[in-house]
Amino acid sequence: xxxxxxxxxxxxxxxxxxxTNGIELRVVDHGEGPAVVFCHGFPELGFxxxxxVFALAEAGFRTLTPDMRGYGGSSRPDRIEDYDTTTLCxxxxxxxxxxxxxxxxxxxxxxxxxxxxxLAIQHPSRVRAVxxxxxxxxxxxxxPPMSILRSRLGDDFYMCxxxxxxxxxxxxxxxxxxxxxxxxxxxxxxxxxxxxxEQAAPAWSSEAELGYYVDTFTATGFTGGLNYYRNLDRxxxxxxxxxxxxxxxxxxxxxxxEDPVIRFTPTTxxxxxxxxxxxxxxxxxxxxxxxxxxxxxVNAALIDFARGLN
Numbered sequence: 001x002x003x004x005x006x007x008x009x010x011x012x013x014x015x016x017x018x019x020t021n022g023i024e025l026r027v028v029d030h031g032e033g034p035a036v037v038f039c040h041g042f043p044e045l046g047f048x049x050x051x052x053v054f055a056l057a058e059a060g061f062r063t064l065t066p067d068m069r070g071y072g073g074s075s076r077p078d079r080i081e082d083y084d085t086t087t088l089c090x091x092x093x094x095x096x097x098x099x100x101x102x103x104x105x106x107x108x109x110x111x112x113x114x115x116x117x118x119l120a121i122q123h124p125s126r127v128r129a130v131x132x133x134x135x136x137x138x139x140x141x142x143x144p145p146m147s148i149l150r151s152r153l154g155d156d157f158y159m160c161x162x163x164x165x166x167x168x169x170x171x172x173x174x175x176x177x178x179x180x181x182x183x184x185x186x187x188x189x190x191x192x193x194x195x196x197x198e199q200a201a202p203a204w205s206s207e208a209e210l211g212y213y214v215d216t217f218t219a220t221g222f223t224g225g226l227n228y229y230r231n232l233d234r235x236x237x238x239x240x241x242x243x244x245x246x247x248x249x250x251x252x253x254x255x256x257x258e259d260p261v262i263r264f265t266p267t268t269x270x271x272x273x274x275x276x277x278x279x280x281x282x283x284x285x286x287x288x289x290x291x292x293x294x295x296x297x298v299n300a301a302l303i304d305f306a307r308g309l310n
Contacts, residue, residue, distance in 0.1 A: 005206035020094025025066040026073030031057025041110020042225040051295035070224020083227040085235040109133040131252040144233040161188035162229040256286025
């Protein structure tokens, strides 16, 4: 999929509302064969996986791609505690149940990666294999994550700034196009000082595709996605029982060399958690939005990984 505008083709796929775990997720279901579930991050949508959905379906896989809880056409509960990792994992199990699928390959990017790593621990029988993009899996932190982040990176670090309900929400929603075009953002100052309102779509996107994101987030706001960050300490508490757990399913990691996430999240500790890491691919010069920016290379790596499971 080398074209820069897949919007019309994506919309023609249609979607269905899947009732799961007390909410509904909008899910695009495309292709036939072994199941692959794609989980997006912040601030993205199931649409962020458009290149992979078409490529994996053409390669002989059934792809299921939700707008995650809090995003797009899916339910957006009001309570912050409705976005913890255990709840998010249960959402995905419900998608498998509704679809009549015993297990699947789960692929996540950004927050989606954090969720699928945890899913492999919490529901191992439902995860055939797991691939994380941009966010590596790491051993359990020694203390609540927010205290560590504040100590190491300061209150201006974006995850710290996101913690206060309503603050980042209003800033991000005040100029949706600017928010979606900001890159390499790691501090509150980046969000507050950048204009970007007249910035063109990135080279890997068309204006029509960018417009789809802008229209969607203008309608929904960003609070659902921000609530994922507001559960970081709660997630740490909820997963205490799985301290030291290993992920034994086949695993793959992909990131861009210029992704700011891997500057503050170490990739060197993945093997302490992953017992069957089959590849760790870092694409030179690529940034954070890797499955869109370097679609052909990501597609090839995912197809090779998935086919190698047979």
